[in-house]
Amino acid sequence: MLDEDVRRFIDLINDIGIRLYKHTTSELDKRRSIAISPFGATSLIGMVFIGARGQTSAQINDFLPFDDMITFNPHLVMRNITDSVIMSPDLLSAAIVRELYSQKGSKQPLDFYKARASAFYDGLVQQVDFDEISKVVRERTNELVKTQTSNKVPAFLGDAAVLRLNPPFAALSANVFQMNCALSSSIGRDGEMTFHGEKEARTLPSTVWSGEFMYGYDVGLDATAVEIPHSNSPAGALTSTVFVMPGKPGSNSYAGVPLLARLEARLISRRAWSGLLRNLQRTEYAIDVQVPRFEHRSVLNLTVPLSRMGLKELFSKGSADLRGVNGIQELYLSDITQMNVFSLCSTPDAEGHVETYPSSKRTGRLGSRGGEDEEDDYDWKSSSVLKMPLPLRPRQARIPMSDNPRLKIDRPFMYFVRHNPTGMILHIGRFNPRDEP
Known part of the structure; x- marks a missing residue:
């Protein structure tokens, strides 16, 4: 405490x-x-x-x-x-x-x-x-x-x-x-999903977690949120990721981009982070949560x-x-x-x-203006972030197909990584994949 x-x-x-x-x-x-x-x-x-x-x-x-x-x-x-x-x-x-x-x-x-x-x-x-x-x-x-x-x-x-x-x-x-992601599944239908971007739907690689999660809908933000812990330890996970998707699941999928901008504005202007977390309640039964990889x-x-x-x-x-x-x-x-x-x-x-x-x-x-695409000078592709030695790669969990209700994070969303013992936000991101040319 x-x-x-x-x-x-x-x-x-x-x-x-x-x-x-x-x-x-x-x-x-x-x-x-x-x-x-x-x-x-x-x-x-x-x-x-x-x-x-x-x-x-x-x-x-x-x-x-x-x-x-x-x-x-x-x-x-x-x-x-x-x-x-x-x-x-x-x-x-x-x-x-x-x-x-x-x-x-x-x-x-x-x-x-x-x-x-x-x-x-x-x-x-x-x-x-x-x-x-x-x-x-x-x-x-x-x-x-x-x-x-x-x-x-x-x-x-x-x-x-x-x-x-x-x-x-x-x-x-x-x-x-x-x-x-050893606790999630990317096998069969779990391994890909239809994601609704600004202009079109596209298929993206995905993964699925199954279990009882902290989940809820925030009326003030008009957003659905679910928290995925990074461990199933009885002592609780050290870190977790909170996914926040505008609207309710399945509603007006193609409005994801403008709704996401509205969600970001509301979350910042109203200092609504703590309130969003208070709206989350543990599900009474197991659900599947599908998120893009x-x-x-x-x-x-x-x-x-x-x-x-x-x-x-x-x-x-x-x-x-x-x-x-x-x-x-x-x-x-x-x-x-x-x-x-x-x-x-x-x-x-x-x-x-x-x-x-x-x-x-x-x-x-x-003195500069951001926002334009520029040449990548950082040589990320040479990084072993993408070339991790085989013995260090995670083993894919062989989780059988389930009949659980499925929450699909299938349109542009925000994500927050929390340090659970303190509540400190470690990372904030927006996922809105670029449309194919």
């Missing part, structure tokens, strides 16, 4: 995460799928906060109220959540990587700061020549992801990946979340969204005060980039629908 102070802190962080989703996606194509890790972003800001001083520290604290928490250490909460997720046996693999790079030639980061960043966030703090930033960050990111996933993802980024980060001080968040990859520059949310000084040359990082007041955060891979039962031997959007780090940079 969470202490009341911790619960309020988690609620605040979740609210920030949902607003970050809003600001990040506001200039992107709402007809496209997207994946973001609000926990990856807020915990990275928490790592920067350790080195902030003066007005910059106060501004970050207004955004993330770390210093207001006097009955517990919020940095330790972040650390405990990170450790539990990346070490969870319920997942195929997970990584929550945080990196900070300062310009080589400036004063070295303080050992004290590096030690605290490592202790609370397992974070890397390093000086680098920004002319060689792409190679260095690619190597370091691959090392960290490989370590956190226990070699299950040995090469997160391929050799051709190009990463453009700006000096003098850049932050990077890399997040992997691959669900282990997919993998989504995204590269997001969060500089503009976070500036709009109140962190302008942190990104302002001459205003930011990050003396706690290197002892002198010359640093400002010039870039904060997030790379995500979210996989729902999409493996090399049972590949689901795979998309990358947005594919360029330029999306969301100060």
